[in-house]
Amino acid sequence: MVEKSDIPMVAIRVLAAAGRYGNFTRAGAALGITQSAVSRHIATLEGLTGVALFERRGPQIAFTPAGAQFYEAVRDAVATIELATQQMIQGQIKHDRLTVRTSMPSFAMNVVVPVLGIFMESHKLQVDLITSLSPPQPREEFDVLITRDLVLPDTESWELIREELVCVGSPAMVAAQQAQTLPNWPLIAAKSRPDAIPVWAVAKDISVDRLNVGAVYDHLFLAVAAAIGGTGLLIAPRVVVRDQLNSGTLVLADDEAVASGASYLAYVNAHSKHVLEAREFCRWLKGILRQHSL
Incomplete structure (x- = not known):
């Protein structure tokens, strides 16, 4: 059993930095130590735990499953300690x-x-x-x-969220399309997201040329407002129309979301x-x- 006094807190901080920056060299630069020192701290942790925490791929690194699990468990705590220490150093004057x-x-x-x-x-x-x-x-x-x-x-x-595209419209508009085949659905588009309709069409195995695209708006938020007003159906990121779907002002015209890869x-x-x-x-x-x- 490892005693509390034997837990290498500095090495844990180094691991958190390595996970944050994805590279031992950049992690060392952020901490003010050399890349070889980073490697030694990681080796200390691996020796203590008895498992490999990283896979080395030349200059790049990737967590092993055990390393990823450990990083997820400690990174927030390390960041909290760093923030509290920085505030103490600054005389508890926090940038506002x-x-x-x-x-x-x-x-x-x-x-x-x-x-x-x-x-x-x-x-x-x-x-x-x-x-x-x-x-x-x-x-x-x-x-x-x-x-x-x-x-x-x-x-x-930081990866915030992976994008999924959905086809949405007002309840009345979606109900009106039940008798129509998908290529005949009246779509609206946003110039700020010209990729949305093609990516969705490829996933649905439909040629973009067959789609019925009508009104085009400069920005996605304008197209969302038009979809709510019943102008047509809209291919949009689920996260952008989440609240409208929850409130019922927009509904799904197709239950299957499409991962855009972004x-x-x-x-x-x-x-x-x-x-x-x-x-x-x-x-x-x-x-x-x-x-x-x-």
């Missing part, structure tokens, strides 16, 4: 403002904004939300980037002065999305 940038205005409006008040009240942080479709520029000031289509290489990221990610800006608070926001938002998807 966070800037969150997103390239997905519809996701922000329908998913993030409605729950921001809960986060701000519980964490005593003001969140400024800005939208931009362009990639962030070097040294641009923001703390978190929420995106589906942008990539920030060598940056800490994920919504949150990146912590490497140049943020408030990394710990940014991580806390990412962790909280991922938990909210996971809870709502159950």
Whole structure:
């Protein structure tokens, strides 16, 4: 039996960093130690537990099943310890403002904004939300980037949710299509998501040319409003129309969801002065999305 005094807390913190960054070198840089020191700490844990925690794939690493289970169990606790220590170092003066940038205005409006008040009240942080479709520029000031289509290489990221596409419409519109074959359904589209209909059509084994696409809107949130108004059926991410499905203003025209292969990610800006608070926001938002998807 391992005594409490024998538990290598530093090694556990190193493992959490390695899982966070997906690379021993970047984890070492974040902790101010060398890559070889990271390897030694991981070897200490593996020797103590008697199981391999990582698979080495050249410069990249991946958790073994045992490693992934251990990481999920300790990472939140390690982050909490880091945050509490940082606050103590700063004389318990906590930064009270966070800037969150997103390239997905519809996701922000329908998913993030409605729950921001809960986060701000519980964490005593003001969140400024800005939208931009362009990639962030070097040294641009923001703390978190929420995106589906942008990539920030060598940056800490959190997978918030994997995207599923569904076909929805107003109750009256869906009822009216029961006698129609799927290619004849009147669809509406959003220019901001030109891929949605083709991805859905491929999964349904239907040629896009056969589909009946009518009105086209600039943004997905406009297309959602049009679908609620009965203009047509809409192929949309389930998470974006979740509340409308729950309230009954939209209903599923087809029960089978289609995995688009995309994920919504949150990146912590490497140049943020408030990394710990940014991580806390990412962790909280991922938990909210996971809870709502159950």
